[in-house]
Amino acid sequence: MIWAVIFDMGGVLVHMHASNALLAAYDALLGLEPGSLRMRLYSGPAWEAVSKGEIALEDYWREVGEPFEASLPPEFLGYRDNFFRATLDLATVRLAWRLRSRHPIGLLSNATTILARDIATEPRFAGLFDAVVISAIEGYRKPEPEAFLIAAQRLNLPPDACVLIDDKERNTEAARAVGMHAVRYEHALQAEWALRAMGVRVD
Structure with a gap:
């Protein structure tokens, strides 16, 4: 039986189309191929290192942004510092709250x-x-x-009592490999019906 629902953030609780459009505009401004900034920011050794806590956030921004810093407008700092708050997927946040009445x-x-700070200061996540x-x-x-096992452990549940909602197939497959249930996220309504099909009570 599924007791707990575990959400991903980027691409699930936070939608990516506004971010992608903004980064595409910066690509055009810099004369780069479409997708260049997104690739530089969110893939490669620097991103993997900072997202595992192996380098400081300041060092990450210095490494990925320094070649473009003089050419980017001041508004880019707004994207960098407030991306999370600007792009919440409110339908999925509402789904999480509906589930909250019955499930951890x-x-x-x-x-x-920086995500820990943003969660603490976002009233819709309080x-x-x-x-x-x-x-x-x-x-x-x-x-x-280990990432999935830590999440289940923090909920004081075995993996098979948890379901992960994630937009990346490699993550849903990895979750299933450790015994967790998983939903490949497309949008809020699709995720809700997938959960219902698994016997998860939503309301």
């Missing part, structure tokens, strides 16, 4: 330490999560099995 709710995210697992704090990233 967890968060499992590959993210930097009291939502029973467990928060952030890769930069724990030292493990999805799809490493």
Whole structure:
């Protein structure tokens, strides 16, 4: 039986299309191929290191942003510092709150330490999560099995009593490999019906 629901952040509770559009505009401004900034920011050794807590956030921004810093407008700092607050997927946040009345709710995210600050200061998340697992704090990233096991442990449940909602297939497959249930997220309504099909009570 599934007792707890674990949400991913980026691409689930936070939607990515506004972020992608903004980064595409910065690509055009800098004369880069579409997707260049997103690739530089969110893949590669620097991103993996900062999201596992191996380098400081300041060092990460220095490494990925320094070549473009003089050409980027001051507004880029607003994207960098407030991306999370600006792009909440409110339908999915509402789904999490509906589930909260019957199930423990967890968060499992590959993210930097700044996510902990953002969760603490976002009123729509106040009291939502029973467990928060952030890769930069724990030292493990999805799809490493340890990340899923830590999330289940923080909820005081075995993996097979938890379901992960994540937008990346590699993460849902890895969750299933450790015994966890998983839903490949597309949008809030699809996730809700997938949970109902698993016997999870939503309301």
